[in-house]
Amino acid sequence: MEKRSFKVDIAVIMSVVIIGAILVAVFFMTRSPGKTVIVSVEGKTVATYPLDEDRDEWITGREGKNRLVIKDGAARIEEADCPDLLCVKQGSISNVNESIVCLPHRITVRVAGESESATETFDAVAR
Numbered sequence: 177m178e179k180r181s182f183k184v185d186i187a188v189i190m191s192v193v194i195i196g197a198i199l200v201a202v203f204f205m206t207r208s209p210g211k212t213v214i215v216s217v218e219g220k221t222v223a224t225y226p227l228d229e230d231r232d233e234w235i236t237g238r239e240g241k242n243r244l245v246i247k248d249g250a251a252r253i254e255e256a257d258c259p260d261l262l263c264v265k266q267g268s269i270s271n272v273n274e275s276i277v278c279l280p281h282r283i284t285v286r287v288a289g290e291s292e293s294a295t296e297t298f299d300a301v302a303r
Contacts, residue, residue, distance in 0.1 A: 207271045210287030213251045215244065218282045227251065227270065227287065237281025244285060251285060253278065 215223040217237050225231055231246040242263060243255040250268035253276050263278035275286040 208289065209249070210270060210272045210274070211290040212288045213244075213246060214286045214288050216284040216286070219284075225251075235281075235283055235285075237278060237283040240281050242278055242281060242283050251287065252276070253285065256281070 210227055213225045213227055214221055215225070215235055217235065222235070223233070225233070225244075225246055227246060227249050229246065230248075231244070233244045235242045235244055240257040242253050242258075245252055245254045250270040252268040253263040253266070256263050256278060258278055258280040260280070263276050263281075263283070266276045269276055269285070269287050272287055272289045275284060277284050
């Protein structure tokens with residue numbers, strides 16, 4: 177009885193590891209590099225920048241400002257005057273649908289693909 181349950185345990189563990197490895201591989205293989213960065217303040221698009229041009233911009237949000245830096249095909253918030261600085265700690269983004277959010281300032285920075293514009297994507301549809 178003990179050997180049988182040990183074999184079943186090993187089979188279950190190996191199955192979970194294999195499925196996990198497949199999911200991780202699919203995740204990394206389906207990522208695609210972005211072409212543009214879409215900046216939104218309070219849900220409204222205020223700017224669109226290409227990722228292949230280096231840029232340093234200040235974005236004015238609801239209660240403060242954030243410094244967006246685009247360099248070497250990646251975008252990041254380098255400075256912000258919000259209290260928690262979580263947007264700065266999120267690091268760089270460069271793949272389609274990655275985003276940086278500053279909740280206190282209501283600023284969103286999102287990477288889009290080459291055929292995508294700010295008005296073509298929807299998170300949800302409500303009636």
